[in-house]
Amino acid sequence: MQKNRNAKPHPYVGMWVTKDGYIRQELLPNGRYDEARGERKSAYTGSYKIAGNRIDYVDDTGFIADGEFREDTLYHAGMILYRQEKE
Numbered sequence: 123m124q125k126n127r128n129a130k131p132h133p134y135v136g137m138w139v140t141k142d143g144y145i146r147q148e149l150l151p152n153g154r155y156d157e158a159r160g161e162r163k164s165a166y167t168g169s170y171k172i173a174g175n176r177i178d179y180v181d182d183t184g185f186i187a188d189g190e191f192r193e194d195t196l197y198h199a200g201m202i203l204y205r206q207e208k209e
Contacts, residue, residue, distance in 0.1 A: 134172055138196045138203035147196075147203060155179065 131151040138147045147157040149170060157166040168181040175191040177198070189198030196203040 132172055134177070134191055134196075136208075137206040139206045140201055140203055145201060145203065146206075147198075149177075 159165040
């Protein structure tokens with residue numbers, strides 16, 4: 123199956139960070155995520171699916187989690203992440 127290269131990525135794709143910047147979760151356009159914690163890059167990686175304002179994660183180790191987008195804020199596993207705008 124060939125993907126449409128002109129298709130716009132989902133509006134939630136991008137970098138999401140906690141207020142202190144310790145946790146940085148990048149939602150990639152290919153349905154994968156890469157989460158850094160402190161100095162540890164790629165602390166957690168896996169896939170995600172978005173339906174409406176809900177996100178479901180499956181970590182590469184098999185761990186599952188979910189979250190919810192409300193306005194421009196992501197609530198996930200007791201954390202609050204904010205969209206990091208491109209500089």
